[in-house]
Amino acid sequence: MAISKKVKAALNGASWVRRMFEEGEELKRLHGEENVYDFSLGNPNLEPPASLKKALKALADCPVPGMHRYMPNCGYSDTRKAIAEYLKEESGLPFEEKHVVMTVGAAGGLNVVLKAILDEGDEVIVPSPYFMEFKSYIENSGGQIRLVETNDDFSLNLSAIEKAIGEKTEAVLVNSPNNPTGVVYDQESFEKLGELLKKKSRQLGRNLHLITDEAYRRIVFDQIHLPNAFCCYPHTIRVTSHSKDLSLPGERIGYVAVSPLCEDADEMIAAAVFANRTLGFVNAPALMQRLVAPLQKNSVNIREYEEKRDLFYNSLTAFGYQLVKPQGAFYLFPKAPIEDDVAFVKELQSKRILTVPGRGFGKPGYFRIAYAVNRKVIEGALPGFKEVAEKYRAEKK
Protein backbone atom coordinates (compact mmCIF):
# COMPACT_ATOMS: atom_id res chain seq x y z
CA MET A 1 0.00 0.00 0.00
CA ALA A 2 1.61 3.25 -1.12
CA ILE A 3 1.23 6.60 0.53
CA SER A 4 1.35 9.88 -1.38
CA LYS A 5 4.77 11.08 -2.50
CA LYS A 6 4.13 14.48 -0.96
CA VAL A 7 3.24 13.00 2.42
CA LYS A 8 6.19 10.63 2.24
CA ALA A 9 8.54 13.59 1.70
CA ALA A 10 6.87 15.46 4.55
CA LEU A 11 7.24 12.46 6.87
CA ASN A 12 10.94 12.22 6.06
CA GLY A 13 11.38 15.82 7.11
CA ALA A 14 9.35 15.18 10.29
CA SER A 15 8.76 18.06 12.68
CA TRP A 16 11.68 18.73 15.02
CA VAL A 17 9.24 19.55 17.81
CA ARG A 18 7.59 16.15 17.54
CA ARG A 19 10.97 14.42 17.14
CA MET A 20 12.30 15.99 20.33
CA PHE A 21 9.07 15.28 22.14
CA GLU A 22 9.33 11.61 21.18
CA GLU A 23 12.99 11.38 22.17
CA GLY A 24 11.90 12.92 25.46
CA GLU A 25 9.36 10.17 25.99
CA GLU A 26 12.21 7.66 25.69
CA LEU A 27 14.34 9.62 28.18
CA LYS A 28 11.41 9.71 30.61
CA ARG A 29 11.02 5.94 30.29
CA LEU A 30 14.70 5.49 31.13
CA HIS A 31 15.12 8.07 33.91
CA GLY A 32 11.60 8.63 35.26
CA GLU A 33 9.36 11.55 34.28
CA GLU A 34 10.40 13.75 37.21
CA ASN A 35 14.05 13.55 36.16
CA VAL A 36 13.54 14.88 32.64
CA TYR A 37 13.14 18.63 31.98
CA ASP A 38 10.88 18.82 28.99
CA PHE A 39 10.69 22.15 27.14
CA SER A 40 9.94 20.63 23.75
CA LEU A 41 6.23 21.20 23.28
CA GLY A 42 4.16 24.37 23.80
CA ASN A 43 1.52 22.61 25.85
CA PRO A 44 0.01 24.93 28.50
CA ASN A 45 0.49 23.58 32.02
CA LEU A 46 -2.09 25.87 33.63
CA GLU A 47 -5.63 24.63 34.19
CA PRO A 48 -8.52 26.44 32.47
CA PRO A 49 -10.25 29.13 34.59
CA ALA A 50 -12.57 27.80 37.33
CA SER A 51 -15.49 29.65 35.69
CA LEU A 52 -15.16 27.39 32.64
CA LYS A 53 -15.31 24.24 34.70
CA LYS A 54 -18.34 25.58 36.57
CA ALA A 55 -20.14 26.35 33.29
CA LEU A 56 -19.25 22.86 32.00
CA LYS A 57 -20.78 21.25 35.06
CA ALA A 58 -23.89 23.45 34.85
CA LEU A 59 -24.35 22.48 31.19
CA ALA A 60 -23.97 18.78 31.98
CA ASP A 61 -26.52 19.10 34.82
CA CYS A 62 -29.00 21.15 32.77
CA PRO A 63 -28.42 20.27 29.11
CA VAL A 64 -29.85 22.49 26.40
CA PRO A 65 -32.11 20.37 24.16
CA GLY A 66 -30.38 19.55 20.85
CA MET A 67 -27.00 20.74 22.04
CA HIS A 68 -25.17 17.85 20.39
CA ARG A 69 -26.75 18.27 16.96
CA TYR A 70 -25.31 19.71 13.73
CA MET A 71 -25.41 23.48 13.50
CA PRO A 72 -24.65 26.11 10.82
CA ASN A 73 -21.06 25.61 9.55
CA CYS A 74 -20.07 29.06 10.83
CA GLY A 75 -20.99 28.16 14.43
CA TYR A 76 -23.58 29.26 16.98
CA SER A 77 -25.02 32.71 16.55
CA ASP A 78 -24.71 33.59 20.27
CA THR A 79 -21.02 32.72 20.37
CA ARG A 80 -20.21 34.66 17.21
CA LYS A 81 -22.19 37.62 18.56
CA ALA A 82 -20.23 37.56 21.83
CA ILE A 83 -16.92 37.48 19.95
CA ALA A 84 -18.02 40.26 17.58
CA GLU A 85 -18.92 42.42 20.60
CA TYR A 86 -15.50 41.79 22.07
CA LEU A 87 -13.73 42.62 18.80
CA LYS A 88 -15.84 45.78 18.38
CA GLU A 89 -14.85 46.98 21.84
CA GLU A 90 -11.19 46.12 21.26
CA SER A 91 -10.86 47.76 17.82
CA GLY A 92 -13.65 50.35 17.66
CA LEU A 93 -14.63 48.81 14.30
CA PRO A 94 -18.20 47.74 13.43
CA PHE A 95 -17.78 43.99 13.91
CA GLU A 96 -20.96 41.95 13.65
CA GLU A 97 -21.74 38.30 14.16
CA LYS A 98 -21.38 37.70 10.42
CA HIS A 99 -17.66 38.60 10.54
CA VAL A 100 -16.82 35.64 12.80
CA VAL A 101 -16.51 31.96 11.84
CA MET A 102 -15.94 29.44 14.63
CA THR A 103 -13.15 26.97 13.83
CA VAL A 104 -11.36 23.88 15.10
CA GLY A 105 -8.61 25.77 16.90
CA ALA A 106 -6.28 28.26 15.26
CA ALA A 107 -4.83 25.42 13.17
CA GLY A 108 -8.27 24.70 11.72
CA GLY A 109 -8.79 28.44 11.26
CA LEU A 110 -5.56 28.87 9.31
CA ASN A 111 -6.44 25.98 7.03
CA VAL A 112 -9.88 27.48 6.47
CA VAL A 113 -8.50 30.91 5.57
CA LEU A 114 -5.80 29.53 3.28
CA LYS A 115 -8.29 27.27 1.51
CA ALA A 116 -10.57 30.27 1.07
CA ILE A 117 -7.96 32.53 -0.56
CA LEU A 118 -5.34 30.40 -2.34
CA ASP A 119 -5.20 29.21 -5.91
CA GLU A 120 -2.57 26.74 -7.07
CA GLY A 121 0.92 28.31 -6.89
CA ASP A 122 -0.10 31.43 -4.94
CA GLU A 123 2.49 32.61 -2.47
CA VAL A 124 2.11 33.42 1.18
CA ILE A 125 4.89 35.49 2.72
CA VAL A 126 5.95 34.39 6.20
CA PRO A 127 8.64 36.07 8.35
CA SER A 128 11.18 33.54 9.65
CA PRO A 129 11.85 32.03 12.20
CA TYR A 130 8.31 30.71 12.05
CA PHE A 131 5.87 28.08 13.27
CA MET A 132 6.74 25.21 10.91
CA GLU A 133 3.18 23.98 10.48
CA PHE A 134 2.50 27.10 8.37
CA LYS A 135 4.30 25.44 5.47
CA SER A 136 2.05 22.38 5.50
CA TYR A 137 -1.09 24.48 5.97
CA ILE A 138 -0.19 26.64 2.95
CA GLU A 139 0.68 23.60 0.84
CA ASN A 140 -2.58 21.89 1.88
CA SER A 141 -4.32 24.51 -0.24
CA GLY A 142 -1.90 24.39 -3.18
CA GLY A 143 0.01 27.49 -2.09
CA GLN A 144 3.71 28.07 -1.58
CA ILE A 145 5.42 29.50 1.45
CA ARG A 146 7.80 32.41 0.80
CA LEU A 147 10.03 32.94 3.80
CA VAL A 148 11.53 36.34 4.58
CA GLU A 149 14.17 37.19 7.16
CA THR A 150 13.36 39.15 10.30
CA ASN A 151 15.74 41.66 11.91
CA ASP A 152 18.36 40.57 14.47
CA ASP A 153 15.88 41.19 17.29
CA PHE A 154 13.28 39.13 15.33
CA SER A 155 11.17 42.22 14.61
CA LEU A 156 9.53 42.52 11.17
CA ASN A 157 11.92 43.36 8.36
CA LEU A 158 9.65 45.46 6.19
CA SER A 159 12.05 45.91 3.33
CA ALA A 160 12.47 42.11 3.10
CA ILE A 161 8.68 41.79 2.96
CA GLU A 162 8.48 44.54 0.33
CA LYS A 163 11.08 42.82 -1.84
CA ALA A 164 9.28 39.47 -1.58
CA ILE A 165 5.87 40.79 -2.71
CA GLY A 166 5.27 40.02 -6.36
CA GLU A 167 2.72 38.83 -8.93
CA LYS A 168 2.24 35.50 -7.14
CA THR A 169 1.73 36.98 -3.66
CA GLU A 170 -1.71 36.45 -2.18
CA ALA A 171 -1.11 37.10 1.50
CA VAL A 172 1.33 37.96 4.24
CA LEU A 173 0.99 35.79 7.34
CA VAL A 174 2.38 37.19 10.58
CA ASN A 175 2.33 35.63 14.03
CA SER A 176 2.52 37.90 17.07
CA PRO A 177 3.18 37.15 19.91
CA ASN A 178 5.48 34.85 18.07
CA ASN A 179 6.23 31.17 18.24
CA PRO A 180 9.20 30.43 18.47
CA THR A 181 10.70 33.80 19.52
CA GLY A 182 8.14 35.23 21.97
CA VAL A 183 8.58 38.58 20.22
CA VAL A 184 5.60 40.94 19.93
CA TYR A 185 5.48 43.23 16.88
CA ASP A 186 4.94 46.86 17.87
CA GLN A 187 2.40 49.42 16.71
CA GLU A 188 4.82 51.04 14.27
CA SER A 189 5.57 47.70 12.60
CA PHE A 190 1.88 47.00 12.03
CA GLU A 191 1.25 50.54 10.78
CA LYS A 192 4.15 50.34 8.35
CA LEU A 193 3.13 46.86 7.24
CA GLY A 194 -0.41 48.17 6.64
CA GLU A 195 0.96 51.07 4.54
CA LEU A 196 3.18 48.71 2.57
CA LEU A 197 0.30 46.33 1.82
CA LYS A 198 -1.91 49.25 0.72
CA LYS A 199 0.82 50.49 -1.61
CA LYS A 200 1.51 47.04 -3.05
CA SER A 201 -2.21 46.30 -3.45
CA ARG A 202 -2.58 49.50 -5.47
CA GLN A 203 0.38 48.54 -7.65
CA LEU A 204 -0.91 45.00 -8.19
CA GLY A 205 -4.48 46.18 -8.80
CA ARG A 206 -5.89 43.70 -6.25
CA ASN A 207 -6.09 43.51 -2.49
CA LEU A 208 -3.43 41.50 -0.69
CA HIS A 209 -4.55 39.78 2.50
CA LEU A 210 -2.94 40.21 5.88
CA ILE A 211 -3.46 37.09 7.98
CA THR A 212 -2.60 37.52 11.63
CA ASP A 213 -2.08 34.40 13.71
CA GLU A 214 -2.88 35.66 17.19
CA ALA A 215 -3.06 32.37 19.04
CA TYR A 216 -1.03 33.99 21.88
CA ARG A 217 -2.73 37.39 21.81
CA ARG A 218 -3.60 37.47 25.51
CA ILE A 219 -0.23 36.16 26.66
CA VAL A 220 1.73 39.41 26.81
CA PHE A 221 3.98 40.82 29.53
CA ASP A 222 5.42 44.07 30.90
CA GLN A 223 1.99 45.74 30.49
CA ILE A 224 2.76 46.39 26.84
CA HIS A 225 0.13 47.76 24.52
CA LEU A 226 -0.77 45.23 21.87
CA PRO A 227 -1.34 46.75 18.42
CA ASN A 228 -4.53 45.95 16.57
CA ALA A 229 -3.85 44.91 12.98
CA PHE A 230 -7.51 45.46 12.05
CA CYS A 231 -6.90 49.18 12.58
CA CYS A 232 -3.81 49.20 10.36
CA TYR A 233 -5.00 47.42 7.22
CA PRO A 234 -8.57 46.83 5.99
CA HIS A 235 -7.99 43.42 4.41
CA THR A 236 -6.99 41.79 7.66
CA ILE A 237 -8.12 38.35 8.77
CA ARG A 238 -7.39 37.34 12.35
CA VAL A 239 -7.02 33.69 13.26
CA THR A 240 -6.95 32.79 16.92
CA SER A 241 -8.11 30.27 19.49
CA HIS A 242 -8.65 29.63 23.16
CA SER A 243 -5.93 26.96 23.23
CA LYS A 244 -3.52 29.19 25.12
CA ASP A 245 -5.50 31.98 26.79
CA LEU A 246 -8.03 29.57 28.36
CA SER A 247 -5.65 26.57 28.33
CA LEU A 248 -7.93 24.48 26.11
CA PRO A 249 -5.67 23.12 23.34
CA GLY A 250 -7.18 19.66 23.44
CA GLU A 251 -10.69 21.04 23.00
CA ARG A 252 -9.93 22.57 19.59
CA ILE A 253 -11.85 25.83 19.80
CA GLY A 254 -10.91 28.94 17.82
CA TYR A 255 -12.22 31.42 15.32
CA VAL A 256 -11.53 33.44 12.20
CA ALA A 257 -12.53 37.11 12.15
CA VAL A 258 -12.67 39.09 8.91
CA SER A 259 -12.33 42.86 9.14
CA PRO A 260 -15.61 44.71 8.57
CA LEU A 261 -13.54 47.18 6.54
CA CYS A 262 -12.61 44.47 4.04
CA GLU A 263 -14.33 45.39 0.73
CA ASP A 264 -15.33 41.83 -0.02
CA ALA A 265 -15.91 40.72 3.58
CA ASP A 266 -19.17 38.92 2.74
CA GLU A 267 -17.58 36.84 0.00
CA MET A 268 -14.57 36.10 2.18
CA ILE A 269 -16.79 34.85 5.00
CA ALA A 270 -18.86 32.73 2.61
CA ALA A 271 -15.59 31.17 1.37
CA ALA A 272 -14.40 30.51 4.93
CA VAL A 273 -17.69 28.86 5.86
CA PHE A 274 -17.48 26.71 2.71
CA ALA A 275 -13.89 25.74 3.58
CA ASN A 276 -14.85 24.89 7.16
CA ARG A 277 -17.46 22.48 5.83
CA THR A 278 -15.53 20.95 2.95
CA LEU A 279 -12.23 20.51 4.75
CA GLY A 280 -14.28 18.17 6.88
CA PHE A 281 -14.31 20.21 10.08
CA VAL A 282 -18.07 20.82 9.49
CA ASN A 283 -18.22 23.05 12.55
CA ALA A 284 -16.20 23.89 15.66
CA PRO A 285 -16.90 21.74 18.76
CA ALA A 286 -20.43 22.52 19.98
CA LEU A 287 -19.90 22.27 23.72
CA MET A 288 -16.85 24.51 23.67
CA GLN A 289 -18.62 27.16 21.61
CA ARG A 290 -21.19 27.49 24.38
CA LEU A 291 -18.59 27.58 27.13
CA VAL A 292 -16.19 30.16 25.69
CA ALA A 293 -18.87 32.66 24.59
CA PRO A 294 -19.11 34.42 27.98
CA LEU A 295 -15.35 34.17 28.62
CA GLN A 296 -14.10 36.52 25.94
CA LYS A 297 -12.36 38.75 28.46
CA ASN A 298 -11.09 35.92 30.66
CA SER A 299 -7.79 34.15 30.61
CA VAL A 300 -5.54 32.01 32.73
CA ASN A 301 -3.22 33.90 35.06
CA ILE A 302 -0.77 35.41 32.57
CA ARG A 303 1.41 36.62 35.45
CA GLU A 304 2.47 33.00 36.02
CA TYR A 305 3.96 32.85 32.53
CA GLU A 306 5.58 36.23 33.05
CA GLU A 307 7.25 35.05 36.25
CA LYS A 308 8.60 31.99 34.46
CA ARG A 309 9.85 34.19 31.61
CA ASP A 310 11.67 36.34 34.17
CA LEU A 311 13.23 33.41 36.00
CA PHE A 312 14.40 31.76 32.78
CA TYR A 313 15.53 34.92 31.01
CA ASN A 314 17.47 36.29 34.00
CA SER A 315 19.15 32.95 34.67
CA LEU A 316 20.12 32.25 31.06
CA THR A 317 21.56 35.72 30.52
CA ALA A 318 23.51 35.35 33.78
CA PHE A 319 24.93 32.06 32.43
CA GLY A 320 26.09 33.90 29.31
CA TYR A 321 23.41 32.89 26.80
CA GLN A 322 22.44 35.51 24.24
CA LEU A 323 18.73 35.99 23.75
CA VAL A 324 16.09 38.57 22.94
CA LYS A 325 13.81 39.23 25.92
CA PRO A 326 10.41 37.93 24.85
CA GLN A 327 7.32 39.99 25.65
CA GLY A 328 4.73 37.35 24.96
CA ALA A 329 3.74 33.71 24.33
CA PHE A 330 5.69 31.14 26.36
CA TYR A 331 8.86 30.62 24.38
CA LEU A 332 12.50 31.67 24.57
CA PHE A 333 14.71 31.50 21.50
CA PRO A 334 18.36 31.84 22.56
CA LYS A 335 21.39 31.65 20.32
CA ALA A 336 23.15 28.29 20.70
CA PRO A 337 26.70 28.82 22.06
CA ILE A 338 28.01 26.70 19.14
CA GLU A 339 27.07 26.93 15.48
CA ASP A 340 25.48 23.48 15.31
CA ASP A 341 22.12 23.81 17.05
CA VAL A 342 21.40 20.07 16.75
CA ALA A 343 24.68 19.18 18.49
CA PHE A 344 23.92 21.74 21.17
CA VAL A 345 20.42 20.39 21.76
CA LYS A 346 21.96 16.89 22.05
CA GLU A 347 24.38 18.22 24.67
CA LEU A 348 21.42 19.57 26.65
CA GLN A 349 19.77 16.18 26.27
CA SER A 350 22.74 14.61 28.03
CA LYS A 351 21.62 16.72 31.03
CA ARG A 352 18.08 15.41 30.48
CA ILE A 353 16.94 18.79 29.15
CA LEU A 354 14.71 18.76 26.10
CA THR A 355 14.59 21.73 23.74
CA VAL A 356 14.12 22.06 19.97
CA PRO A 357 16.85 23.06 17.48
CA GLY A 358 16.29 26.39 15.74
CA ARG A 359 16.38 24.74 12.32
CA GLY A 360 13.00 23.29 13.24
CA PHE A 361 11.75 26.88 12.86
CA GLY A 362 13.89 27.88 9.89
CA LYS A 363 16.70 29.35 12.01
CA PRO A 364 19.75 27.13 12.56
CA GLY A 365 22.13 28.27 15.30
CA TYR A 366 19.34 28.90 17.81
CA PHE A 367 17.17 26.71 20.01
CA ARG A 368 13.64 26.99 21.38
CA ILE A 369 12.56 26.58 24.96
CA ALA A 370 8.82 26.17 25.61
CA TYR A 371 8.34 27.14 29.26
CA ALA A 372 4.63 26.47 29.83
CA VAL A 373 5.72 24.02 32.50
CA ASN A 374 5.75 23.88 36.29
CA ARG A 375 8.28 26.20 37.91
CA LYS A 376 10.14 23.30 39.48
CA VAL A 377 10.93 21.91 36.01
CA ILE A 378 12.66 25.21 35.18
CA GLU A 379 14.46 25.27 38.52
CA GLY A 380 15.59 21.67 38.03
CA ALA A 381 16.97 22.40 34.55
CA LEU A 382 18.91 25.59 35.32
CA PRO A 383 22.07 23.86 36.65
CA GLY A 384 22.24 21.82 33.43
CA PHE A 385 21.92 24.95 31.27
CA LYS A 386 24.72 26.51 33.34
CA GLU A 387 27.04 23.51 33.05
CA VAL A 388 26.64 23.33 29.27
CA ALA A 389 27.28 27.07 28.89
CA GLU A 390 30.41 26.77 31.05
CA LYS A 391 31.65 23.79 29.07
CA TYR A 392 31.47 25.69 25.78
CA ARG A 393 32.99 28.81 27.32
CA ALA A 394 35.93 26.74 28.60
CA GLU A 395 36.36 25.11 25.16
CA LYS A 396 36.50 28.52 23.47
CA LYS A 397 39.33 29.71 25.72
Ligand SMILES: Cc1ncc(COP(=O)(O)O)c(C=O)c1O
Ligand atom coordinates in the same frame (compact mmCIF):
# COMPACT_ATOMS: atom_id res chain seq x y z
C1 LIG B 1 1.81 30.16 16.15
C2 LIG B 1 0.77 29.12 16.33
N1 LIG B 1 -0.31 29.14 15.55
C3 LIG B 1 -1.27 28.21 15.66
C4 LIG B 1 -1.19 27.20 16.58
C5 LIG B 1 -2.28 26.19 16.66
O1 LIG B 1 -3.14 26.51 17.72
P1 LIG B 1 -4.44 25.66 18.02
O2 LIG B 1 -4.10 24.68 19.06
O3 LIG B 1 -5.43 26.65 18.51
O4 LIG B 1 -4.86 25.03 16.76
C6 LIG B 1 -0.08 27.12 17.43
C7 LIG B 1 0.05 26.04 18.40
O5 LIG B 1 1.00 25.86 19.09
C8 LIG B 1 0.92 28.11 17.30
O6 LIG B 1 2.02 28.10 18.07
